[in-house]
Amino acid sequence: MLLGAIIMGGTAFAADDIEQKAQICAACHGANGVPVNNTTPVIWGQDEGYLYLQLRDFKSGMRKNPLMEPIAAQLEKSDMFALAAYFKKKAWPDLKQPPAPDDVAAKAESAAKSIGCRGCHLDHFQGDGSTARLAGQWQPYLLNTMMAFRDGSRGNNPGMSDLMKATPADDLEALSKYLAGLQIDAYLGHGR
Ligand code: HEC
Ligand code: HEC
Known part of the structure; x- marks a missing residue:
């Protein structure tokens, strides 16, 4: 631990400090990575930069x-970087949501193509x-x-707001079902 702290430099956190902070998160985001309810997002395995930016934006009030x-x-700030790195390393949990039915998937695919979601x-x-x-x-x-x-109630990324404004609400519903049902971990090599 001491050696690790020295190697990582003065601002580094001991791993057990971060473990302790992560306990707070587990109350809602789940001790095994499965959030306690379905309006609380998965953060295990989420992109590191994205996790950091959200914590920053919640702190500044840009995201409410x-x-x-x-x-x-x-x-x-150093806690946010450390927590983002910590959660990125965890395996994304399988929420066992069903794949979208074909008609919903087709509607989602066509919306995704016209907006170019995959580009980002x-x-x-x-x-x-x-x-x-x-x-x-x-x-x-x-x-x-x-x-x-x-x-506009989530205002921390005007680009995403513009794209969502350009997408009809029923397309967003189809997209949510389609995205939720995608199982990609085997493909990514994180198979369980
Ligand atoms: C009291 C419950 C609760 C606790 C404790 C909690 N969160 Fe959250 N978290 C939420 C909810 C609810 C949301 C979704 C907010 C929304 O809908 O905009 C969220 C959203 C997030 C997001 C945004 C994820 C995304 O996909 O946009 C991140 C990152 C996050 N939390 C990290 C953490 C971290 C790190 C901790 C511990 C330091 C933590 N949370 C503790 C309830 C909680
Ligand atoms: C120009 C790039 C770009 C395109 C195109 C794009 N997104 Fe995004 N999207 C982003 C970025 C960047 C973020 C992170 C915003 C932030 O920091 O809050 C994001 C965030 C999101 C989130 C929030 C994730 C979370 O965990 O809260 C959802 C959902 C989403 N995008 C869906 C879509 C869908 C569906 C499409 C296509 C219809 C799309 N995006 C097209 C760049 C893009």
Whole structure:
């Protein structure tokens, strides 16, 4: 531990400090990575840059949420980086959501093509860096957050808000079901 702290430099956290902070998160985001309810997003295995940016935005008030704002308020920037790295390393949990029925999947595919979602969220919706992984996320959370981008109540990314405004609400519903039902971990080599 001491050696690790020295190697990582003065601002590094001992691993057990981060374990302790992560316990707080487990109360809602789940001790095994499965959130306690389906409007709380999976953070295990989520993109590191994306996790950091959300914590930063909850702290600054750019992204609003009555549960997350007080938690982020207590985190320093170095905690946010360390928590993002910690959760990125965990395996994305299998929420066992069913694949979307064919008609829903077709509607989602056509909306995804016309908006070009994969241009940023990548081919399998695995995300990359500061875009989010969407595949296998809770369906109610996905729909809520896309609608929140659309009506401006999630205001931390104007680009996503513009895209969601350009997408009809029933397409967003189809997209949420399609994305929630994607099983990509075997493909990504994180098979369980
Ligand atoms: C009291 C419950 C609760 C606790 C404790 C909690 N969260 Fe959250 N978290 C939420 C909810 C609910 C949301 C979804 C907010 C929304 O819909 O915008 C969320 C969203 C997030 C997001 C955004 C994820 C995404 O996909 O956009 C991140 C990152 C996050 N939490 C990290 C953490 C971390 C790290 C901790 C521990 C330091 C933590 N949370 C503790 C309830 C909680
Ligand atoms: C130009 C790039 C771009 C395109 C195209 C794009 N996104 Fe995004 N998306 C982002 C970025 C960047 C974020 C992270 C925003 C943030 O930091 O809050 C994001 C966030 C999201 C989130 C929130 C994830 C979470 O965990 O809260 C959802 C859902 C989403 N996008 C769905 C879509 C869908 C569906 C499409 C296509 C209809 C799409 N996006 C097209 C860049 C893009």
